[in-house]
Amino acid sequence: MSEKPAANARGPYAKGVARRQEILDRAIEVFAERGSDRTSLRAIAQEVGVTHAALTHYFGSLEELLVEVYRESERRGDRLPVPPGETPLDMVKHWAESNRQVAGLVQLYSTLVAAALEEGHPAARDFATERFARVRNDLAERVVRNQQDGRLRADVDPHAVAALVIAASDGLQTQWLLDPDAPQDAALSLLETLLAAPQPDAR
Amino acid sequence: MSEKPAANARGPYAKGVARRQEILDRAIEVFAERGSDRTSLRAIAQEVGVTHAALTHYFGSLEELLVEVYRESERRGDRLPVPPGETPLDMVKHWAESNRQVAGLVQLYSTLVAAALEEGHPAARDFATERFARVRNDLAERVVRNQQDGRLRADVDPHAVAALVIAASDGLQTQWLLDPDAPQDAALSLLETLLAAPQPDAR
Numbered sequence: 586m587s588e589k590p591a592a593n594a595r596g597p598y599a600k601g602v603a604r605r606q607e608i609l610d611r612a613i614e615v616f617a618e619r620g621s622d623r624t625s626l627r628a629i630a631q632e633v634g635v636t637h638a639a640l641t642h643y644f645g646s647l648e649e650l651l652v653e654v655y656r657e658s659e660r661r662g663d664r665l666p667v668p669p670g671e672t673p674l675d676m677v678k679h680w681a682e683s684n685r686q687v688a689g690l691v692q693l694y695s696t697l698v699a700a701a702l703e704e705g706h707p708a709a710r711d712f713a714t715e716r717f718a719r720v721r722n723d724l725a726e727r728v729v730r731n732q733q734d735g736r737l738r739a740d741v742d743p744h745a746v747a748a749l750v751i752a753a754s755d756g757l758q759t760q761w762l763l764d765p766d767a768p769q770d771a772a773l774s775l776l777e778t779l780l781a782a783p784q785p786d787a788r
Numbered sequence: 789m790s791e792k793p794a795a796n797a798r799g800p801y802a803k804g805v806a807r808r809q810e811i812l813d814r815a816i817e818v819f820a821e822r823g824s825d826r827t828s829l830r831a832i833a834q835e836v837g838v839t840h841a842a843l844t845h846y847f848g849s850l851e852e853l854l855v856e857v858y859r860e861s862e863r864r865g866d867r868l869p870v871p872p873g874e875t876p877l878d879m880v881k882h883w884a885e886s887n888r889q890v891a892g893l894v895q896l897y898s899t900l901v902a903a904a905l906e907e908g909h910p911a912a913r914d915f916a917t918e919r920f921a922r923v924r925n926d927l928a929e930r931v932v933r934n935q936q937d938g939r940l941r942a943d944v945d946p947h948a949v950a951a952l953v954i955a956a957s958d959g960l961q962t963q964w965l966l967d968p969d970a971p972q973d974a975a976l977s978l979l980e981t982l983l984a985a986p987q988p989d990a991r
Contacts, residue, residue, distance in 0.1 A: 692905045699902030702895045702965055714966045721963075721970070741982075745974040748963055749956055752975065756955025760924075762905055763917045767924070771948040772955065779944075779982040 605643040608635055610652050616689045626650070645708075648700060652712045655693050670733050673747065674777040675722045677754040681769065684758060691758060698755075721747045736784050746780060809845040815857050816920055820892045829853070848911075851903060855915045858896050875934050876927045876950065877948075877980040880957040884972065889959060894961060924950045941985050949983060 611633045626647040630637045644650040671679075671786045700706040701713035724747035731737040737746070753776055760767035814836045829850040832842045847853040870932035874882075887894045903909040927950035934940040940949070956979050963970035 623925045695902045695905050698962060699898045702898050702962065710966070717963050717966060717970065741978055742971070742974055745971045745978045748960060748971050749975040749978055752957075752963065753952055753955045754959075754961025755962070756957075756959040757951060759901060759905065759958070760920050760951055760955065763913070763920060767920065768945070768948045768951050771945055772952040775944055775952055 601643075604639075608633060608639065608643055609650075609653055609657055611635075611735055613649060613658055616654050617658075648706055648708045651693060651697060652708050655690065655697060655712070658690055669727070669730065670734065670736075671727075672736055672777070672780075673727055673750040674773060674780065676724070676727070676752055678770075678773055680754060681758060681761075681773065691762065695759065716752065720751055722751055723747075732782075735782050738778055741780065750776070795960070804846075807842075811842065811846055812853075812856055812860055814838075815853060818863055819857050819896055820861075838858055842957070844904060851909055851911045852899060854896060855911050858893065858900060861893055871934065872930070873937065873939075874930075874982070875921055875939055875983075876953040877976060877983065879930070880953055881973075881976055882959060883957060884964075884976065894965065898962065920954065923954055927951075927953055935985075938985050944983065953979070 612629065615629070615632050626640050627637045629647065629650070630640045633640070640647075640650060644653060697709045698713050700709035721744065725743040728737055728741075728743035728746045732739045732741075732743070753773065757767070757769040757772050761769035815832065818832070818835050827981050832853070833843045836843070843850075843853060847856060855861065900912045901916050903912035915936045924947065928946040931940055931944075931946035931949045934943045935944075935946070956976065960970070960972040960975050964972035
């Protein structure tokens with residue numbers, strides 16, 4: 586209609602973007618503090634301090650808002666980058682440590698994954714499917730590098746290692762959240778030991 | 789009030805027990821066919837063919853009904869017993885195989901675990917916490933036997949192995965449900981190989 590691009594930095598569109606971001610910022614605070622208990626969009630709107638209509642306008646559905654909260658939180662570097670030489674297990678231990686600071690986001694992750702497995706939650710399903718595939722690929726590339734530099738055993742399939750490490754990370758996190766006596770650290774260390782390249786000096 | 793015990797096989801109480809069981813039987817069929825999509829008790833009542841009031845009377849809440857559906861399904865031996873000599877990985881592969889027959893119950897499991905991690909779902913939390921602790925103990929005992937009979941490496945902590953195997957089982961199942969190309973079998977076989985006792989003849 587106009588020569589201005591839709592994403593121009595002024596005008597109603599830009600205001601909308603800024604407002605959406607404000608709401609998202611506040612929603613992230615709410616979830617980090619209170620957990621993601623799958624409640625109504627109306628209850629969340631109240632907590633965030635906007636109308637139900639505004640949330641629907643900017644995010645479409647509760648599910649899409651939850652996905653955006655998680656994505657934005659990840660983008661902000663709640664998970665700091667791990668140096669490329671570190672193994673997948675180093676990454677997982679790092680995740681486990683940082684996740685303990687933000688229980689709400691861990692709950693949100695498990696809620697989104699559970700929703701993804703149910704019928705009728707396309708946004709959660711797309712999010713979880715894409716995320717698992719991407720993290721598996723990233724970790725598999727890391728495994729290949731670790732095998733080349735002699736940190737991980739060379740006789741294991743990188744994609745199987747990646748899937749196993751992610752599963753161990755997710756599953757042990759769940760067990761630990763429900764029961765602090767569950768041996769999360771011991772089990773991650775065990776997997777690390779099992780995957781380590783044999784030491785030339787070892788008997 | 790009466791000399792009859794509360795659980796007498798006749799009278800209104802017995803009728804109530806039978807009716808509750810009928811509803812539970814039907815609910816299990818519904819979930820096995822359609823998945824556990826976390827919906828309202830009202831919608832489930834309609835599907836099962838009872839009133840909302842009846843469901844509330846017999847099960848209290850949607851959450852408690854879901855827990856009972858899962859427990860009853862397990863009791864019925866959807867998961868056949870595995871011989872004691874089998875390793876935890878044999879069990880997990882067996883679970884993975886039988887779970888592929890009942891996608892609805894797998895969804896129900898992940899829904900209950902996700903609810904357990906949220907606030908305000910005491911029935912799901914009790915179910916998941918008790919179940920993880922019990923399965924960890926069962927598998928740890930199995931690991932000890934497998935270590936004694938030389939099937940599993942002796943230098944690993946049985947409780948850490950148990951937690952790791954459960955996490956791998958749950959997490960790989962999730963990845964596979966979202967993406968049939970996720971290497972569930974390869975990753976379980978990898979864990980099996982890593983945990984196997986070294987063969988005396990191996991180089």
